[in-house]
Amino acid sequence: MTAPGAAGLVGVDAGATKTVALAALPDGTPLGRAEGDGANPKRHGLAVAADRIAVLALRASGPIAPALVFVAGAGLDRPAHARAMEAALAGRLPGTRVMASNDTLAVLRCGTADGVGLVVPVSTGGNVIGRGPGGRVTDRGHGIFGGGYVLGALAARAARAGRVSEPLAEAVRAAGLAWHGRRPGPEAAALAVAVARAAELGDAYPARLVDRWCGRVAGAVREEVERLGLGESPTVVLYGGLLVASPWLAGRIRAAVLLGAPGARLETLDREPAEGAVLLARDALAGRLAPWDFTPRR
Secondary structure, three states: OOOOOOOOEEEEOOOOEEEEEEOOOOOEEEEEEEEEEEEOOOHHHHHHHHHHHHHHHHHHHHHOOEEEEEEEEOOOOOHHHHHHHHHHHHHHOOOOEEEEEEHHHHHHHHHHOOOOEEEEEOOOOOOOOEEOOOOOOOOOOOOOOHHHHHHHHHHHHHOOOOOOOOHHHHHHHHOOOOOOOOOOOHHHHHHHHHHHHHOOOOOOOHHHHHHHHHHHHHHHHHHHHHHOOOOOEEEEEEEHHHHHHHHHHHHHHHHHHHHHOOOOEEEOOOOHHOOOOOHHHHHHHHHOOOOOOOOOOO
């Protein structure tokens, strides 16, 4: 039985389409879970995202007031974005310490014993983010080519120009996507499976997109292993819906990682990223959280 007045922790995985909040006591004992709509501030706006996160954090914690809420969020691509989210939540969660970071850092914490290594998403985004044994966080998390959105958006543009096979062009039409001088919305990521399938079947343009993504992954992994001092056998965590949806693409990305780091130990995330956010909350409460202060390179 939980002692009256005990303070809880909440870890929040705030994605583009779904947000999950997990509450626990500082010793890790689970308290509750809440799930709701996406809370990516770039897609939904900061105010809406903060509203959704606050509601779910309180719902997950129930009668146990959260002492600390850690948000691992999609769209929090720079420290400045995280600080803005923290400020927005401060007024919605008075008396609660709020911290935020990019969502991939929660994946890394969840997929490794010590939070050291690299994360390679095979999902909507294509960032490669990592943390070294000294606590340094990679600055190569931005601008990498790849991810489901890139595949889908460029396929929509190529379909308009007649540069893709008819099955892929039909998938673009069925999705109601078009590129008329402006990028498609986030829903373009839903085309990623069709693009990967077309590439697997030999459609030249999608195959080039996948090749380019894999080349960038290999280069980013090679560069960050050296920069972060991860050694000859770094842990690399792969995660995301495309890993399951397209085994062929998953195999290509795994091969790209091993091209960049031949001795890498590949791990596939088999837990909720929100569990990693809870672990980051526990680290923060204990004063063990590594600072996230990198400046993204252009």
